[in-house]
Amino acid sequence: MSMSDEERRIARATLPAGLRPETLAVRTALPPSQHGENSEALFLTSAYVQPDAATSAQRFAASEDFTYSRTSNPTVRSLETRLAAMEGTEAAIATSTGMSAILLLCMGLLKAGDHVICSRSVFGSTINLFAKEFGKFGVETSFVSQTDLQDWQAAIKPATKLFFAETPTNPLTEVCDIRALADMAHAANALLVVDNTYSTPSLQRPAEFGADLIMHSATKYMDGQGRVMAGALCGPTRLIKDVFGPVMRTAGMVLSPFNAWVVLKGLETLGLRMRAQSEQALAVAHWLEARPEVARVYYPSLASHSQHELAMRQQSGQGGAVLSFELQGETPEAARAAAFHVIDSTRVLSIATNLGDTKSIITHPATTSHGRLSEEQRRAAGISQGLIRLAVGLEHVDDITDDLLRGLSTLKNR
């Protein structure tokens, strides 16, 4: 049978079945246009010309094909397709930021009177979104221990709709048992959502452990070079297409096609970067553990990590690129001064509040990412004034430790 002109024009439009995750991360996308571009095209367009009024009516009614970019965009859809393939879920929906992915989650699944159980160690803005913003609309959230399963169990109510977990957590790298939480949530007729920003599907695929939905801040490792903001929810079609799709079309927290394109290209090197940055982070963690000035290092690949074995099992034997370490002081003020001294003595690392970049970033969580929490909430999350978070990038590892040494070696004689 000879190829039609159309088939001849669109080369290799479909992939064979059974491709491995590394291949899916590079190859999954919508078919190329009639030009056969090898790098996925960037479709910067808000509207799509329809062939005739009847087709237009049909496409608007079905919300399929392309009509308007608040509903769908080819570049964004390529990203969604690739993300779903990487997480091993049926579908994915991209959002403007990681936080707007959680906003979409809440708008899609919760109503007044519903109850959420959330780890108290999750990202600071996540706590605020559940407690403050959705508290305002009559959604109640119980915050429980990241690691104590009995605490989750005890918090279950008849109105519990959602379990929300993040693993490992920011910044203490605490790990929760995804399989155990999924079983508990399902027994309570609730869904388990896992924020997989830190590990990414390259290291951890929560759906394999029973999670119903996977949430991402693609701003971090998926972009990987600190350029754009993006987010996503991955899960079954019945939730992504039928529940979140309509909310997205109405509420409009869509991802810009340009940002989608940047993240799409970032995903092609995600596996390489995650492995390289994890190896560097482990080297820095070992180095920090041996420093007399450092009271404690938090990193899942260290044997000293309290859930080392669980973490290695869930995270493909890798720790990820984020670690934290603690400096002590006689008082919280003294500990903060020591942390500020080490941060301010660096000359290579970026003093910033982000992670997932090729550039290593040093952060003081208590006054930045967790600065909007009350002192009580911060203490409950274990964020001390002497804590420093390091998101390890791709500089030479000796230049990273040399940079930390500038402040550590001069702590005593300030």
Ligand SMILES: *Cc1c(COP(=O)(O)O)cnc(C)c1O
């Ligand atoms: C950054 C981050 C978020 C929020 O994502 P944005 O893209 O900044 O909105 C949520 N969860 C985790 C774990 C994060 O690191």
